[in-house]
Amino acid sequence: MTALVDIQNLEKNFPLSGGGNYQALKGIDLEIRKGEFISLIGHSGCGKSTLLNMIAGLDLPTGGTVLLEGETVKRPGPDKMVVFQNYSLLPWLTVRQNIALAVDEVMPNLGKAARDALVEEHLDMVGLTQAATKLPAQLSGGMRQRVSIARALAIKPKLLLLDEPFGALDALTRGNLQEKLMQICNEHELTAVMVTHDVDEAVLLSDRIVMLTNGPGSKIGGILEVDIPRPRQRLTVMHHPSYYSLRSEIIYFLNRQKRVKQWQARPHKVLARHGLEKVNLDLGFIPLAACAPMAVAEAKGFFTKHGLDDVNLVRETSWRGVVDGLVDNTLDAAMMPSGTPTWMTAGGHGGPPLPIVSALTISRNGNEVTLAKRLAEQGVSTVEDYRAWLGSHEREPHRIGIVHPASMHNLLLRYWLAANGIDPDRDVHLQTLPPAQMLADLKDGSIDGYCIGEPWNFRAASSGHGVPIVGDLEIWSGHPGKVLGTREDWAQAYPNTHIALTKALLEACRYCADPAHWAEMSELLSDRRYLGIKSDLIRFSAQPGDAGAFAPHGEPHHLFFGAGLNRPSRSEHLWILTQLARWAEIPFPRNYVEILERVCSVGVFSTAARELGLEDVSYQRSGIELFDARPFNPEDPIGYLNEVSLHRDFSIAEIPIGQPRAITA
Amino acid sequence: MTITPQAPTSSPSGPLLWWKRHSKVIVPPILGIFGFLLAWQLSASLGLTRLPGPLSLFTEERTRDLLLYPFYDRGGLDKGLFWQTMASLGRVAQGYFLAAVVGIGAGIAVGLNKTLNRAFDPLFQFLRMVAPLAWVPIALVIFQKNQPAAIFVIFITAVWPILINTAEGVRQIPQDYHNVALVLQMSKKTFFTKVLIPSALPYIFTGLRISIGLAWLAIIAAEIVMSGIVGIGFFIWDAYQQNYVSDILLAVLWIGGIGLLLDRLMAWIQSRISPGQ
Numbered sequence: 001m002t003a004l005v006d007i008q009n010l011e012k013n014f015p016l017s018g019g020g021n022y023q024a025l026k027g028i029d030l031e032i033r034k035g036e037f038i039s040l041i042g043h044s045g046c047g048k049s050t051l052l053n054m055i056a057g058l059d060l061p062t063g064g065t066v067l068l069e070g071e072t073v074k075r076p077g078p079d080k081m082v083v084f085q086n087y088s089l090l091p092w093l094t095v096r097q098n099i100a101l102a103v104d105e106v107m108p109n110l111g112k113a114a115r116d117a118l119v120e121e122h123l124d125m126v127g128l129t130q131a132a133t134k135l136p137a138q139l140s141g142g143m144r145q146r147v148s149i150a151r152a153l154a155i156k157p158k159l160l161l162l163d164e165p166f167g168a169l170d171a172l173t174r175g176n177l178q179e180k181l182m183q184i185c186n187e188h189e190l191t192a193v194m195v196t197h198d199v200d201e202a203v204l205l206s207d208r209i210v211m212l213t214n215g216p217g218s219k220i221g222g223i224l225e226v227d228i229p230r231p232r233q234r235l236t237v238m239h240h241p242s243y244y245s246l247r248s249e250i251i252y253f254l255n256r257q258k259r260v261k262q263w264q265a266r267p268h269k270v271l272a273r274h275g276l277e278k279v280n281l282d283l284g285f286i287p288l289a290a291c292a293p294m295a296v297a298e299a300k301g302f303f304t305k306h307g308l309d310d311v312n313l314v315r316e317t318s319w320r321g322v323v324d325g326l327v328d329n330t331l332d333a334a335m336m337p338s339g340t341p342t343w344m345t346a347g348g349h350g351g352p353p354l355p356i357v358s359a360l361t362i363s364r365n366g367n368e369v370t371l372a373k374r375l376a377e378q379g380v381s382t383v384e385d386y387r388a389w390l391g392s393h394e395r396e397p398h399r400i401g402i403v404h405p406a407s408m409h410n411l412l413l414r415y416w417l418a419a420n421g422i423d424p425d426r427d428v429h430l431q432t433l434p435p436a437q438m439l440a441d442l443k444d445g446s447i448d449g450y451c452i453g454e455p456w457n458f459r460a461a462s463s464g465h466g467v468p469i470v471g472d473l474e475i476w477s478g479h480p481g482k483v484l485g486t487r488e489d490w491a492q493a494y495p496n497t498h499i500a501l502t503k504a505l506l507e508a509c510r511y512c513a514d515p516a517h518w519a520e521m522s523e524l525l526s527d528r529r530y531l532g533i534k535s536d537l538i539r540f541s542a543q544p545g546d547a548g549a550f551a552p553h554g555e556p557h558h559l560f561f562g563a564g565l566n567r568p569s570r571s572e573h574l575w576i577l578t579q580l581a582r583w584a585e586i587p588f589p590r591n592y593v594e595i596l597e598r599v600c601s602v603g604v605f606s607t608a609a610r611e612l613g614l615e616d617v618s619y620q621r622s623g624i625e626l627f628d629a630r631p632f633n634p635e636d637p638i639g640y641l642n643e644v645s646l647h648r649d650f651s652i653a654e655i656p657i658g659q660p661r662a663i664t665a
Numbered sequence: 666m667t668i669t670p671q672a673p674t675s676s677p678s679g680p681l682l683w684w685k686r687h688s689k690v691i692v693p694p695i696l697g698i699f700g701f702l703l704a705w706q707l708s709a710s711l712g713l714t715r716l717p718g719p720l721s722l723f724t725e726e727r728t729r730d731l732l733l734y735p736f737y738d739r740g741g742l743d744k745g746l747f748w749q750t751m752a753s754l755g756r757v758a759q760g761y762f763l764a765a766v767v768g769i770g771a772g773i774a775v776g777l778n779k780t781l782n783r784a785f786d787p788l789f790q791f792l793r794m795v796a797p798l799a800w801v802p803i804a805l806v807i808f809q810k811n812q813p814a815a816i817f818v819i820f821i822t823a824v825w826p827i828l829i830n831t832a833e834g835v836r837q838i839p840q841d842y843h844n845v846a847l848v849l850q851m852s853k854k855t856f857f858t859k860v861l862i863p864s865a866l867p868y869i870f871t872g873l874r875i876s877i878g879l880a881w882l883a884i885i886a887a888e889i890v891m892s893g894i895v896g897i898g899f900f901i902w903d904a905y906q907q908n909y910v911s912d913i914l915l916a917v918l919w920i921g922g923i924g925l926l927l928d929r930l931m932a933w934i935q936s937r938i939s940p941g942q
Binding site: 056058075076077078080081082084086088090092093101102105106155 | 839841842844845847848849850851852855859860863864
């Protein structure tokens with residue numbers, strides 16, 4: 001495949017009326033292959049149309065170049081025909097004359113008869129032969145856009161550029177036109193770039209979706225490959241397994257952009273008070289039963305008690321939102337899966353390594369694996385049954401939902417599957433999904449099951465859509481669940497705030513550990529600001545009469561506080577590092593000792609515990625051993641990695657994380 | 666105006682129904698005009714003003730002849746009102762045609778070219794504020810003769826609205842149409858005939874319609890000061906000199922009627938040429 005269009009380091013500035021410049025786009029690099037359909041998506045004012053106009057040559061870049069077949073685009077021309085948003089038909093010409101005008105201008109060397117045939121052919125293509133003698137004003141919006149498309153296609157452009165072509169149309173017309181356009185593109189192997197606001201339209205039509213960040217200085221925030229085979233049908237495409245993950249990916253991106261914009265719109269002054277460097281904090285969480293300490297710390301005033309006057313709990317819909325919030329500094333700290341600090345420190349999130357510190361383990365346990373009801377109906381009640389069922393059912397791929405690659409759910413699920421002879425990458429496919437979407441996917445059958453924290457397992461069981469197959473108590477009882485994480489440079493800049501935050505949450509954890517408070521906590525978390533579901537679905541432990549996975553050992557399911565429970569543990573984070581490396585999420589860091597030293601903020605925890613008079617919770621836990629009784633020796637992680645029976649080709653590499661530095665505000 | 670419908674509808678109460686529906690539109694203007702004429706006639710009869718009343722059109726014998734025989738021609742300046750009007754209209758036609766050609770041409774040039782626009786716009790804005798009467802002596806100085814001077818006054822009065830509206834029409838061509846022309850790499854000629862003219866046409870016609878009224882106003886003014894020519898303007902002046910006031914009233918009636926007709930004519934052409942815009 002050759003690149004038809006090559007956009008290199010494109011930049012566009014607009015002079016402002018009051019002097020100065022508005023930078024609309026910067027650093028845009030994009031290659032468009034022949035026959036590809038590309039969508040540009042982003043919020044209003046992100047420069048999508050500007051980018052399209054520069055490809056069209058209607059607007060010239062202030063930096064960088066657009067190459068079409070190796071030649072710089074300097075002026076517009078019929079080889080890169082545009083379908084305009086408002087159709088741009090000439091109202092004094094009939095439908096046929098509008099198309100003929102384009103054909104006659106662009107192909108004067110063709111005979112008159114051949115040109116007329118071309119016009120008729122394209123009138124027919126868009127089904128407008130009947131309306132050929134009508135004026136545009138006599139046509140509906142959908143028909144006008146069909147004329148516009150016919151006009152564009154009739155002159156055989158190398159590149160078709162569409163600027164929100166269906167934006168002004170009603171849903172039904174839009175759907176029909178999308179199918180028509182798709183069919184035409186397939187038949188004629190057109191190369192097209194389309195600007196759109198419509199997520200579904202982008203997924204339906206595109207081979208790749210280019211997502212642009214907010215202006216000023218918009219750039220490409222991500223490019224999604226749409227792996228749905230063609231020909232596609234509007235009504236069946238949404239049953240393709242990739243459809244909703246692509247869709248949610250785009251929506252996540254757009255929401256993220258919106259959140260960043262809102263965050264930028266607010267004033268951000270660091271408020272120092274009570275001897276703390278910063279008392280106004282944005283703390284990220286996602287709605288799970290394990291977020292109870294955050295909610296309690298807010299509701300019971302533990303934050304204010306420790307001087308944090310202005311704490312704002314920011315509910316994210318996925319862990320990815322938490323990760324991005326830390327990356328772009330819109331969050332001060334967050335509750336995160338216990339694998340996240342090492343994963344981000346090692347650069348697992350895709351950017352340069354971002355050192356994250358954790359001074360507190362907020363919760364342990366609370367996770368389960370739930371399989372869909374339909375599997376239980378076919379007799380799958382144990383992992384052996386599932387393995388046998390996988391062997392006899394070829395429907396590829398078998399998807400199991402996880403919430404994040406660096407979450408304990410992923411690592412425990414993989415460990416458990418692998419120990420039971422199921423390859424977590426080859427026999428099944430683990431799909432990252434936002435927690436709130438899991439149940440819906442389980443219902444519609446696009447996933448076999450999921451591994452996630454409460455309340456989602458209990459909800460699936462109580463609504464009859466899923467059956468718990470194994471709880472984490474049976475995989476690794478007492479595994480770290482959620483931890484407090486913040487950027488290392490943040491922790492360096494606000495050390496006393498960090499301690500105060502740890503104290504507030506540790507005290508909240510102690511509150512949460514008391515079974516007498518659980519009913520109150522369920523009530524609190526059922527609020528719309530947190531989980532927004534009925535309080536009797538939010539449980540922290542097995543109830544009398546519960547069977548199976550909810551109460552395998554009669555232990556409390558969620559552990560929030562206790563001896564050795566909350567102190568960040570280097571050996572646990574090391575185990576996590578080995579597992580992340582085992583499944584090739586990150587290379588195993590050769591400098592793992594340095595990384596663990598930096599990630600585990602034991603000093604902050606100890607100070608916090610001491611100041612609260614809780615020194616007794618601070619001692620080290622015993623060694624790590626999971627259900628398969630394979631011992632983990634923290635002295636020899638690489639030996640452990642080589643020993644495990646099933647693993648990907650992992651690599652070992654030095655991960656440079658630089659010197660600890662404080663953020664400069 | 667038809668007061669009764671030409672074909673009675675199937676309903677027997679047709680004419681009555683029609684009257685019911687339309688009486689509100691028809692009665693007030695009739696009453697208004699009639700009232701105005703009555704008040705005028707009364708004030709004239711009672712000697713409140715020296716202006717003769719509307720009935721003088723019939724009571725004065727000379728005026729009645731003029732009213733009833735508009736087509737007589739006794740040679741020289743002694744012609745019926747129809748011929749007087751036609752002579753004036755002839756001048757208007759020449760000056761107006763010239764104004765249309767120059768106005769549209771210059772308007773397009775100014776509308777397309779920003780530099781030209783900047784160069785000439787202040788001049789145009791200034792010149793268009795000069796009253797038609799003020800041009801008359803200048804025109805006489807330039808041309809030395811009544812006929813070309815009259816045409817010039819028409820021209821210079823009528824050209825500005827055409828020019829300014831045409832330029833505006835060209836500037837108002839939607840960017841979309843420009844983009845279409847750019848993307849298709851349209852030739853200058855195609856752009857001119859297929860995009861520019863059709864797009865600016867409504868503006869051009871607005872200009873033309875305003876100008877026809879102005880041209881008609883100007884010709885009267887011009888002729889009044891140009892002695893010894895056939896034309897409705899000089900006819901008024903002549904009548905005034907001889908104190909034939911009722912003749913003046915009749916001529917004014919003609920002028921108003923012709924002006925109205927001209928405006929309707931332009932509106933009609935406009936609706937025919939650019940329908941729906």
